[in-house]
Amino acid sequence: MSTHRRAAALELVMTAIMLFIAVTATRWLMGTIDSGSGGWWNTPQRRLLAVAPIAGYTVTAFMLSPWGRATGGHLNPAISLAMWRYGRTPGRDVLPFITAQLLGSVLGTAAARLAWGPAIAGRATDYAAVAPAPGWSWAAIAAVEAGTMFVIVAVAGIGISSRRFGRYTPWAVGALITSQIIAFGTRSGGVANPAREFGPALLSGHTALLPVYLLAPAIGSLAAATAVRRAQRRPRADLPSPTATPPRTAAVGAGRPSTSPSSAS
Numbered sequence: 001m002s003t004h005r006r007a008a009a010l011e012l013v014m015t016a017i018m019l020f021i022a023v024t025a026t027r028w029l030m031g032t033i034d035s036g037s038g039g040w041w042n043t044p045q046r047r048l049l050a051v052a053p054i055a056g057y058t059v060t061a062f063m064l065s066p067w068g069r070a071t072g073g074h075l076n077p078a079i080s081l082a083m084w085r086y087g088r089t090p091g092r093d094v095l096p097f098i099t100a101q102l103l104g105s106v107l108g109t110a111a112a113r114l115a116w117g118p119a120i121a122g123r124a125t126d127y128a129a130v131a132p133a134p135g136w137s138w139a140a141i142a143a144v145e146a147g148t149m150f151v152i153v154a155v156a157g158i159g160i161s162s163r164r165f166g167r168y169t170p171w172a173v174g175a176l177i178t179s180q181i182i183a184f185g186t187r188s189g190g191v192a193n194p195a196r197e198f199g200p201a202l203l204s205g206h207t208a209l210l211p212v213y214l215l216a217p218a219i220g221s222l223a224a225a226t227a228v229r230r231a232q233r234r235p236r237a238d239l240p241s242p243t244a245t246p247p248r249t250a251a252v253g254a255g256r257p258s259t260s261p262s263s264a265s
Helices: 003-028 044-064 066-071 077-085 091-121 138-160 166-184 194-204 210-233 248-253
Strands: none
Touching (some): 003 044, 044 066, 077 091, 077 138, 138 210, 194 210
């Protein structure tokens, strides 16, 4: 198997595992809420405090794993687009990666259905498909999905280009995913990952808003990568232009003989 095919296969497997974990967490945490019994724990907002870090730091774990180091640990079509825009992923890998991630989403969701039975398809879990709160328009959902993806990709782009902060990038990404799920999970859906919604939406049949959840993160991702690249290319005001003629004293300090009249006397 070629290196490129192996990388795509690893993205498929990692995304499938991520979806299996996401659906499982939804089944046993969100799907067991008993609002009738009351209590601090029996609300969707409180349960998200447990679901969100499971989702966020699953991604971190994969990014730090040998498989993640081999592929970049994208697990997200929007991230694959961003890494291509950053020059970190070859263009020929983008489509295979995205295809693998979407297929992995379906396989991981189906595996959770087989593992946990009909409860996954029940109303309480519903294949872990996300849905916005009443009153949320598709435009509002798109704005949140694109905006949260913009922030995640911008932070990731700054991190991977920094020798000092690069090692913390996986942890920062995990923290941002966790935060956006807590903030928007019960509002817009809080996905910011087309692969996270693709399989659950297809298997549950809730596909009306699927185009928004697929396209908005990609738009936010490409916008962030473009903005970061432009910012990094912008010359700093305190640095000399690379085309500027160096002063003569620099040549003297470098050990080259000066040709100024004072040095000839």
